[in-house]
Amino acid sequence: MTDPSLLILASLADGDKHGYAMMEDIALFAGVSLGPGTLYGAITRLEERGWIRPTATKDRRQPYTLSAAGRRHLAEQLDSLGRLVSIGRERLGQA
Amino acid sequence: MNRRLITFAARLYPAAWRERYGEEFAATVEQMPAPGWAVLWDVGRGALKMQFQYRSDLIRLAAICGAAGLAVAWGLSLRIPDIYVSETTIQASTADLPSLSPTLRRAFARSRLLALIERHNLYAAERSRLPLEQVTDKMAKDVFLSTSPGGDKTRPAFKVRFAYTDPAVIQRVTDELAAGFALDTAPNSAAQGRFVVLDTASRPDPIYPNRPVAAAMGLFGGVLLGAVWAVWKKRRA
Numbered sequence: 001m002t003d004p005s006l007l008i009l010a011s012l013a014d015g016d017k018h019g020y021a022m023m024e025d026i027a028l029f030a031g032v033s034l035g036p037g038t039l040y041g042a043i044t045r046l047e048e049r050g051w052i053r054p055t056a057t058k059d060r061r062q063p064y065t066l067s068a069a070g071r072r073h074l075a076e077q078l079d080s081l082g083r084l085v086s087i088g089r090e091r092l093g094q095a
Numbered sequence: 096m097n098r099r100l101i102t103f104a105a106r107l108y109p110a111a112w113r114e115r116y117g118e119e120f121a122a123t124v125e126q127m128p129a130p131g132w133a134v135l136w137d138v139g140r141g142a143l144k145m146q147f148q149y150r151s152d153l154i155r156l157a158a159i160c161g162a163a164g165l166a167v168a169w170g171l172s173l174r175i176p177d178i179y180v181s182e183t184t185i186q187a188s189t190a191d192l193p194s195l196s197p198t199l200r201r202a203f204a205r206s207r208l209l210a211l212i213e214r215h216n217l218y219a220a221e222r223s224r225l226p227l228e229q230v231t232d233k234m235a236k237d238v239f240l241s242t243s244p245g246g247d248k249t250r251p252a253f254k255v256r257f258a259y260t261d262p263a264v265i266q267r268v269t270d271e272l273a274a275g276f277a278l279d280t281a282p283n284s285a286a287q288g289r290f291v292v293l294d295t296a297s298r299p300d301p302i303y304p305n306r307p308v309a310a311a312m313g314l315f316g317g318v319l320l321g322a323v324w325a326v327w328k329k330r331r332a
Binding site for chain 2: 044
């Protein structure tokens, strides 16, 4: 799974994070190294769709939080992925 | 070194995006311990994508309107009948050239043009709806006489050109126009026999409409319209 948007949503699911913290977290849990260009391209899209939003801070590093709509979207995507994983495993005879 | 290049690449993002995300983006890059070439590539690519994303409305509208303008201009140009031109050159055979006006009047006389119209069945569509006088007037406007560089001060040369829609007859008509000019048969004509036709009429050359130019103008107009539309939409929003 390398979709940056989904990785960011998954990263924010356990708490607010700023850009660099997301990059580190994603590298840790998914083994994917997101560059700042890719990360902020996805952050821009996610914020436009209302799935994440910035939280108040005085720091230059802007933390983001998952919105309710973002949480729902992540759940739907994970359900869909879960079904895909399940079917894939079944077909491979690993169920 | 890479940090400086990355900072430069970050300036390639759209101004509106930098206004919103520029500071935190810079803070993120500053936190990276040793950003390499892959990061520089990632930032440059991200800036390019963002330029398209932020200007997508402009690009999309300009592309759509440009394509529509091109198609409309091309379609309209196809509805315009092709106009061909054929030309030949006549030259004075003597330096003792009287005033050209009487010869010109006779060469392009209504009766002579009418004879050509009837002999070659010219302007069939116009003849079905206009009086013959107007048809001959139209033909007179399609015949051009201009000085030719082939002549000199004592023996000037002229180009006789005829513009018409039917390439099958245009050469013959041009030849006959030139012959009528050179071999003026009017009795007691001062200019009689003092012009010679230098060459036969040229092959029909399509001169109008210039479809590639029309299409290019349609494309340009469409792109411009689309860009103006996108800017108007953005300001309205």
